[in-house]
Every structure is written in C-alpha cells, then in structure tokens.
Amino acid sequence: MFDKRTLRGLHWAIGFILCSYILRLGLQNQLNLYIHPRYNLFALCMAAFGLLLCGVGLIMSRQQPHSHDHKKAKEHFGFLDLILIVLILCTIFIEPKPLLSATADQRKSQKYISATSLQAATSFQPKSLIDWSYAIYSSPNPAIYNGREVDIIGFVYQPKDQQVAPDKVYIARFQVSCCAVDASLVTIPISYPAWESRLKRDSWVRVRGTLSAIDDEEPWQVVATHADYITQPQDPYEYTIPQ
Amino acid sequence: MLILTLSGVFLFGMITSVEKNKLNHLKKYVLLVLAITSLAGWWIYSMSPTAWENLLGARMQDFLTLTLSVLIEALPFVILGVTISVLIQLFLPPNWILNHLPKNIYLRRIILSVSGIALPVCECGNVPVARSLIAKGLSPAESLVFLFTAPIINPITYISTVEAFRLDPSIVAWRFAGALIIANVVASLIGYLGRSRPIVTEEFAAVCEADEHHHRPTLRYGLDLFYREFWTVLRMLGLGAVIAAASQTFIPREVVTSIGSHGFLSILAMISLAFTISICSNVDAFFALTYARTFTSGSIVSFLVFGPMIDIKLLALMKSTYRPWVLATMTGSVFVLSFLLGLVVNYVR
Numbered sequence: 355m356f357d358k359r360t361l362r363g364l365h366w367a368i369g370f371i372l373c374s375y376i377l378r379l380g381l382q383n384q385l386n387l388y389i390h391p392r393y394n395l396f397a398l399c400m401a402a403f404g405l406l407l408c409g410v411g412l413i414m415s416r417q418q419p420h421s422h423d424h425k426k427a428k429e430h431f432g433f434l435d436l437i438l439i440v441l442i443l444c445t446i447f448i449e450p451k452p453l454l455s456a457t458a459d460q461r462k463s464q465k466y467i468s469a470t471s472l473q474a475a476t477s478f479q480p481k482s483l484i485d486w487s488y489a490i491y492s493s494p495n496p497a498i499y500n501g502r503e504v505d506i507i508g509f510v511y512q513p514k515d516q517q518v519a520p521d522k523v524y525i526a527r528f529q530v531s532c533c534a535v536d537a538s539l540v541t542i543p544i545s546y547p548a549w550e551s552r553l554k555r556d557s558w559v560r561v562r563g564t565l566s567a568i569d570d571e572e573p574w575q576v577v578a579t580h581a582d583y584i585t586q587p588q589d590p591y592e593y594t595i596p597q
Numbered sequence: 598m599l600i601l602t603l604s605g606v607f608l609f610g611m612i613t614s615v616e617k618n619k620l621n622h623l624k625k626y627v628l629l630v631l632a633i634t635s636l637a638g639w640w641i642y643s644m645s646p647t648a649w650e651n652l653l654g655a656r657m658q659d660f661l662t663l664t665l666s667v668l669i670e671a672l673p674f675v676i677l678g679v680t681i682s683v684l685i686q687l688f689l690p691p692n693w694i695l696n697h698l699p700k701n702i703y704l705r706r707i708i709l710s711v712s713g714i715a716l717p718v719c720e721c722g723n724v725p726v727a728r729s730l731i732a733k734g735l736s737p738a739e740s741l742v743f744l745f746t747a748p749i750i751n752p753i754t755y756i757s758t759v760e761a762f763r764l765d766p767s768i769v770a771w772r773f774a775g776a777l778i779i780a781n782v783v784a785s786l787i788g789y790l791g792r793s794r795p796i797v798t799e800e801f802a803a804v805c806e807a808d809e810h811h812h813r814p815t816l817r818y819g820l821d822l823f824y825r826e827f828w829t830v831l832r833m834l835g836l837g838a839v840i841a842a843a844s845q846t847f848i849p850r851e852v853v854t855s856i857g858s859h860g861f862l863s864i865l866a867m868i869s870l871a872f873t874i875s876i877c878s879n880v881d882a883f884f885a886l887t888y889a890r891t892f893t894s895g896s897i898v899s900f901l902v903f904g905p906m907i908d909i910k911l912l913a914l915m916k917s918t919y920r921p922w923v924l925a926t927m928t929g930s931v932f933v934l935s936f937l938l939g940l941v942v943n944y945v946r
Binding site: 453 | 634668677850
C-alpha cells in the first residue's frame, strides 16, 4: 500500500498534469480536436484554476497531512488510478489526431442534418462539404444544384461494408455539436477514376468538380476534376452550433 | 520534453517511495512495468515522433481521441462544480438550511426538491449534506427528497445538460421534471413504509448526536475537501470516458444500433450502464451524449434520471446511513419509475 501522503501527492499530480494538458492543447490550437470551440475559453480558465489548485495541493501534500479524514476514507492505489495514469502517458506520447475512418465506419452517414445556419434554402450558397450534403438531401428541388461547381475539403473515406469501386470514393467530414463523442459523419461520393492509386485513405484532400445526378443507389455525386492533398485543416470538424 | 522529464522523475520518485512502504508485490510489479514502458515510450518518441502513429492502429487512435474528448469536455465542469461545493461546505453554516425550512409539509417538500439550486454539490457530496440534515432533525424520508433531486436540479448539472443537448432541449425538461416526480414519489413511499420500522441505521442514529464539529474555513481544510470530491469524481470520470469511447469504437455498429433503437432494450441498457459506471451528475450529460444518436430519447432520459439517484458508488455511500430495506426499496422503485419515464418519453416522441 501507498502511504496516504504519497497517494495524495500522486492524485494531485494527476490532476495537475491533466489541467496542464488542456492548457497545452489550448496553446497549440488543438483543443478543437476534442471539444467544440465555444468551450475553449471556459475550458482554459477552469484548467488554469485547476492547475493552480492542484499545484498548491501538491506542495501542501508534501507537508504532514492534517487528519481531517475520518476512518471511512479508504485510500489505496487501484484500477481507476491506473486508468488515469495510462491516459496521461498516452497524452504525453501520442500526438492528438482528429477522428477518421475507424470511427466513420462506426457511424452511419447522416444525410438529413440540421445546420442552424441554413434556414433560407433558396438563397443558400453551399460552400463546405456539410453545406452541400444538406443542400442536396434536404432541398425539395435538388435539381437546381445539378451541374454546380463544387469545391470541398474532407478526408478520403471508403466505407468498410461497401465494395471498393474503381472510380468512386467518398469525401467525409465529421460534424460536432458538443465534443468529439457526438461527431456525426457526413459524406459525399466523388467520381474519380482509379482513385486507389491516386488517393490515400484518411488523407485530407481538396476536391473540385461538378455536381451531377447519377444512378438510383446514390442519387448525387461530385465528378471530380481535381483532388489535391492538403494539410489537415485547422478545424478538422465542422460545428453545428455557430461559435 | 519538460513534461516528459518531470513525469520520468515523478515515476522514479514514486517507485522509490513505494519501496520504503512495502507495497505488495503485484502493485510494485505494475508500477515497474509502467515505468519501463514509459521510459521505452520516451525513447521511441525521442527518436521519431511519428513512430507511435504507425504502431498504434487507427482504431486505437480514435479510441484515445474519444476518451480524451469526454475527459477534456467534462474536467472543467468538474473543477467548477467541486469548487462551488467546497465553498458552500466552507462558508454555509450547517444548520442554516434547516432553520429556514418551512413547517408546512408540502411547502417543505417543494423547497427541499429545489434546494439543489442553492447547493450545487454532486451526488457523493450530497450524502454528507443529507446526513447532517437528518442529524439536525429532518425526517429521514424527507432527506431522500433532497438526496435525489439535488444532484439533478442544480445549476452545474443544468448548464452541462443544456450544453450537451443543445440540439434537443426537450431532454433537459424531461430530466428535471422526471427527477422531481420520482424523488417525491419514492420519498413518500419510504416515509409511508417507514412508519412502522426504522429508516436509518443504528450506527448513524448514534452518530447523529455526536457528529457535529464545525471546521474553520482554512485553505488547508478547503483543499482537503476539494481533494476528496475532486478525486472521487475524476477517477469515475476516467473510467466512464474509457467505457464511453470503447462502446463507440469496439462494439460493432449493428449491435449498438439494434439495441439502441429498441424501445424497451435501450432503456434497460442505459439504466444498467448508469448503475455500473456511477458517473457524476455534473458531467453525465456529456457521457449520455455519446449514445444520443444511436439510442432512443427515452433511454437517454432514463439514464440521466436514474444515474444521479442510484448507482453502485452511491449505494455504498448511502449504506452508512440508511437501512438495507430502504436501499432495496429505493433502488427498486427508482428503477421502475425511471423505466416508466423512459417508456413515456419514447411513446410521446
């Protein structure tokens, strides 16, 4: 068994490192890989405050503990402590990355998503992948989009449960309303001959082309003229609620 | 690099201090493995920062991202919630509430039902408050009204639930209304059954007279309180985050959607989940959000109502105060009522 003081020190240190991790992500502009940007300020303020408290707690735990705990407080190093330590080691060694195909396979592509910014469908000018998906699948008259120029960003996605077609692949993007666990998948099929030799799965691309109506199974697709690799965008997800 | 060095030094310090204290063999072994793994990890990392990405499968990477996302989203709310709870415990005199409760039984129940607004402590912090209320003369059955509603009807839980379910605000209304009704029904039931037999344990009844010593609000005492609550919540949160992420990453989508879309099974699944993971009410909305897209709304509401009232951790805490028949009755009745609430929500929506 740990003695109580060491264990307390360990717990304070875990809190300290977790708070500093949030601050580090904030400084590196990577918080948005995990949470909606509207929380950034709140998260950073509370993390700074938590860092301060845990720091003071850590220092004070080195001194003789004041015995306020009654007998009931059972303190020992357990499985739950181990989980947090392993998580902390992961935050140290593993670069933060946005969700990609592995999670996409676990989600069904959402076609009828409600984007708050899209009330007026007639005057609506779709720009992003999610805008386009919304425009195509929720418009009462999608034919007006036929032949329109499209310029979208997303990652290359081939659903696990679909057969690989030589000239058809998906461009996908996650949409987040609170944090990454609620990310919903939005995809648009693109027609791009011999894509497997030209596009790497899970890589970020900018696709330009025209929208066209095709077969019954997938009523719409983008006939891509260009598909260029890009670096991972600053905001890998799109957000349902304006920031 | 600084963090790496610090954690290395920290682990080393831990192991040496552990030696002194005769840690049992298994734990020493686990720590040693951890230390070696982290040193090896550090070594690989310093050689090539991208090596990990290749080593770690895409699925594991997403699992980690999801786990951290729950943790990072919830941690600020935990810090805020625990801080407020500590401030209240430090500066609010223990019998203040009791002195200000009305004598009329219905009015008193109403006030107790919403007193969480003024006392935003989460459920583990509530057990001591409820104990002190009983010790001060509140009837044990009425203490249950407070115990069950306060974790749900309080500002922190309100904010986090509203934030998590921005796209579906009716969940918030269902959660609060459901909590009010269930808490009062269960408390009345226990009060009715408790007319002929004692509700609180003998030990606690004995403690009631002796228990009161008020602490001066010093920094050390405040930190002590903060530590106890923060740590209880944080470790449960860690486990909850891992479970949430694992169920999204490793359980096949077909299984999740077939259970989640089933009106009956989904409620059963979410209540069992609430019972086992014992996640704190201040942040459980973010956890529930994980399932919001695949599970029925009724099951989400059941989870959000049942979890703060009954779970493994709470039963363990409440065992110190209430007799076994009370625990069994409240668990059974809260379960049945939350289940019904879930069915109603599923039916209405």
